[in-house]
Amino acid sequence: MIEALRPAFVIVRREVRDQFRDWRIIFPIVGLTIVFPFIMNWTAQQMLDFTNQYGATLIADRLVPFLLMIVGFFPISVSLVIALESFVGEKERSSIEPLLNSPLKDWQLYLGKLISSTVPPLISSYLGMAVYLGGLIINHVELPEPVIMLQVVVLTTVQAFMMVAAAVVVSTQATSVRAANLLSSFIVIPVSFLIQWESLVMFWGNISTLWWVVVGITVFGGLLVRIGLAHFQREELLGREVDVLKIRWGWNLLVKEFRGGAANPVDWYRRVVSRSVRGLAVPLTIVTGLVVISLVLGTTFVSTYGFLIPTDKLANAGESLNNLSQVWPMFQASSILLIWWQNVRVLIIAMILGVFTFGVLGVLPLMATMAVSGYLGAVLTTSGVPLVSILALFLPHGVLEVPAAVLATAAVLRAGAILATPTPGKTIMEVWLANLADWLKVMVGIVLPALVIASLIEILVTPRIAVMVLGN
Amino acid sequence: MIKADGLTKYFDNFLAVDQVDLTVSEGKVLALLGKNGAGKTTTVRMLTSILRPSAGSASVAGYDVVRQADRVRASVGVLTEHHGLYGRMNSGEYLVFFGNLYGLAESETRRRAATLLERFGLADAAKKRLGEYSKGMRQKLALVRALLHNPPVILLDEPTSAMDPESARIVRDAIVQLRAEGKTILLCTHNLYEGEELADYVAIIQNGRIILNDTVENVKLGLLGPAEYEARLAAPLDGILPVLPRGVELRSQGVDWLRFRVTDPAFDNPLVLKSLLDQKLPVVVFQEVPRSLEQAFLWAIRRTDEEVSDD
Numbered sequence: 193m194i195e196a197l198r199p200a201f202v203i204v205r206r207e208v209r210d211q212f213r214d215w216r217i218i219f220p221i222v223g224l225t226i227v228f229p230f231i232m233n234w235t236a237q238q239m240l241d242f243t244n245q246y247g248a249t250l251i252a253d254r255l256v257p258f259l260l261m262i263v264g265f266f267p268i269s270v271s272l273v274i275a276l277e278s279f280v281g282e283k284e285r286s287s288i289e290p291l292l293n294s295p296l297k298d299w300q301l302y303l304g305k306l307i308s309s310t311v312p313p314l315i316s317s318y319l320g321m322a323v324y325l326g327g328l329i330i331n332h333v334e335l336p337e338p339v340i341m342l343q344v345v346v347l348t349t350v351q352a353f354m355m356v357a358a359a360v361v362v363s364t365q366a367t368s369v370r371a372a373n374l375l376s377s378f379i380v381i382p383v384s385f386l387i388q389w390e391s392l393v394m395f396w397g398n399i400s401t402l403w404w405v406v407v408g409i410t411v412f413g414g415l416l417v418r419i420g421l422a423h424f425q426r427e428e429l430l431g432r433e434v435d436v437l438k439i440r441w442g443w444n445l446l447v448k449e450f451r452g453g454a455a456n457p458v459d460w461y462r463r464v465v466s467r468s469v470r471g472l473a474v475p476l477t478i479v480t481g482l483v484v485i486s487l488v489l490g491t492t493f494v495s496t497y498g499f500l501i502p503t504d505k506l507a508n509a510g511e512s513l514n515n516l517s518q519v520w521p522m523f524q525a526s527s528i529l530l531i532w533w534q535n536v537r538v539l540i541i542a543m544i545l546g547v548f549t550f551g552v553l554g555v556l557p558l559m560a561t562m563a564v565s566g567y568l569g570a571v572l573t574t575s576g577v578p579l580v581s582i583l584a585l586f587l588p589h590g591v592l593e594v595p596a597a598v599l600a601t602a603a604v605l606r607a608g609a610i611l612a613t614p615t616p617g618k619t620i621m622e623v624w625l626a627n628l629a630d631w632l633k634v635m636v637g638i639v640l641p642a643l644v645i646a647s648l649i650e651i652l653v654t655p656r657i658a659v660m661v662l663g664n
Numbered sequence: 665m666i667k668a669d670g671l672t673k674y675f676d677n678f679l680a681v682d683q684v685d686l687t688v689s690e691g692k693v694l695a696l697l698g699k700n701g702a703g704k705t706t707t708v709r710m711l712t713s714i715l716r717p718s719a720g721s722a723s724v725a726g727y728d729v730v731r732q733a734d735r736v737r738a739s740v741g742v743l744t745e746h747h748g749l750y751g752r753m754n755s756g757e758y759l760v761f762f763g764n765l766y767g768l769a770e771s772e773t774r775r776r777a778a779t780l781l782e783r784f785g786l787a788d789a790a791k792k793r794l795g796e797y798s799k800g801m802r803q804k805l806a807l808v809r810a811l812l813h814n815p816p817v818i819l820l821d822e823p824t825s826a827m828d829p830e831s832a833r834i835v836r837d838a839i840v841q842l843r844a845e846g847k848t849i850l851l852c853t854h855n856l857y858e859g860e861e862l863a864d865y866v867a868i869i870q871n872g873r874i875i876l877n878d879t880v881e882n883v884k885l886g887l888l889g890p891a892e893y894e895a896r897l898a899a900p901l902d903g904i905l906p907v908l909p910r911g912v913e914l915r916s917q918g919v920d921w922l923r924f925r926v927t928d929p930a931f932d933n934p935l936v937l938k939s940l941l942d943q944k945l946p947v948v949v950f951q952e953v954p955r956s957l958e959q960a961f962l963w964a965i966r967r968t969d970e971e972v973s974d975d
Binding site for chain 2: 198199202206209210213214282285286287288289290291292293294295296297426427430
């Protein structure tokens, strides 16, 4: 194994040496290592004095580790610049081809670039944090608890890893350094949101939550590396494509993948859609499992957040529903559309979330819905509503709605998984468009029609059952 | 050592290389000639396992370019069209880096690097940063890099294009020596005199297809016909129509020269010379008319272009 890693470290050594010969990299790193922590020390001192004047010691306690995080974060932002340039920069300078001609394996080259982009800024980050903490000691400021300091160091490390992993993916796929820099906003913006959220947690939340953030970022970074390697193609790195938005090409590919060579709609349903559904066997199993887990979890929330519905309100539920149906246009087409669109919108949001998280967050809307359903069901049963009655309110439309949502979510999960799977001869964009087409096939072919029927039932049938069940 | 069967490459719908068949055996040099964009670099990149062929197969140094890509890369020295050196390194650091990538021990790399740098006249610039190198020096260093791991197969893309005549001579001599050492060499060049001087075989590629693949002599014979000979005189012919021996075909005639073809030069040419002298014609030069590979190449390209436009 060590012998296999050797070529990667040959790359690391060269890259790091090259970086330390470039004043444009050295200057900010040195500045952020030496100058910036002193500024932060001064800021910390001023703010501590200010907050202590008003007895806000809690803020003061949390300010010190927060500033430690900021001191650590700034140098690792340099890693983004280095990583973005790692492949596409060599491509622009034509130095990539001799590397590609060498007997390096793809993963060795990739790992070498990944490590070399991470290590110098990370060392600078550690040094900066050490200088900051040293300054605190000199100024007799109480240091944060060791576990919090460790947390900040680990968080900084995994954030650097995640940012570099994302930037290297961008660098392997971009056609020029300019394009890579422009695409970096896809990394900078989410990371800045993450930092803001972490800051909130540090000041007002439970700091131990940040360990979960560490786990999440590590998994996400690992997925990014997996994706980068899966779509690393020597051929693409030598391409001479210009940076143009190929809308027509993308549209044509999407349409072609969506049609799947079907001769007519019947053929499309029988051959193309069924093939897509067959490919969902594993994600369907996973999503079904998650649905069950969410339902069970939802029911357990009752013990913490539960409440009892007053008996008189339950007794009048039938009458209330009757009154509601008088004022609310329950049996109209607009209501059907409203419910249908609400469901579709959630599935689209799931897809969008899935796109940016390799399917992981795409399951959240369904899980949240099922958890809420489980919770409501549990609240109703503990309030004395028979389970059969609850099922009668839910099952008529749910029997279509839930499987449709499970199917759509499984398609999102699969799309994310495929993105992280090697697809020789295809670019990330081609794979992504094929995934989108697959999701559309399932949506258009099965999910949307099923949701229309479910909405019809929910408007025309379920309320009548509800009145019948609750009226009695 | 290099064998390609029906090698084909599509970029989306564009056919860049179309069923290329090539064979270069050990100790031979094949010159791959073609216009810009004809498919030379794409062919070389497929043979170095960087590009995956859309169809066909190829083996280099006995290894399949698709299935044994790592071994192919380890067995090949490639001089690419763009040298892409690292400007902040010096030649020693640069060559040690590549030596390490090819699994050479550092002492071995340094020994070979010193020999090659000396051979190509770069030893004096060893301490200079590569960013300060001239274009020709960069090209020579890229060639040194390609030869560093002593590969049995060498693929050279325009090896002397940026060099001054002296450096180009050094590189050409090196290629001759490498051939003598038994290396298999594929040479892509626009310099047809270089191709003619160095190559045992010539393959002309046009629009991705090999339109001709043979020895240099056969290519010239096939495209330009049998050799012509020329006699130059010290005085004008003044309208005299020289009588030539039977079987000798007079091809053209000028004020003080004439060109002819013979069936068997070794037998016929002395007879022609004797005949001219017998007719009191003052012959001062008697030689084969020089015919370059360039003429043959241009002829072949023009013919293919005409065939394409006819279609």
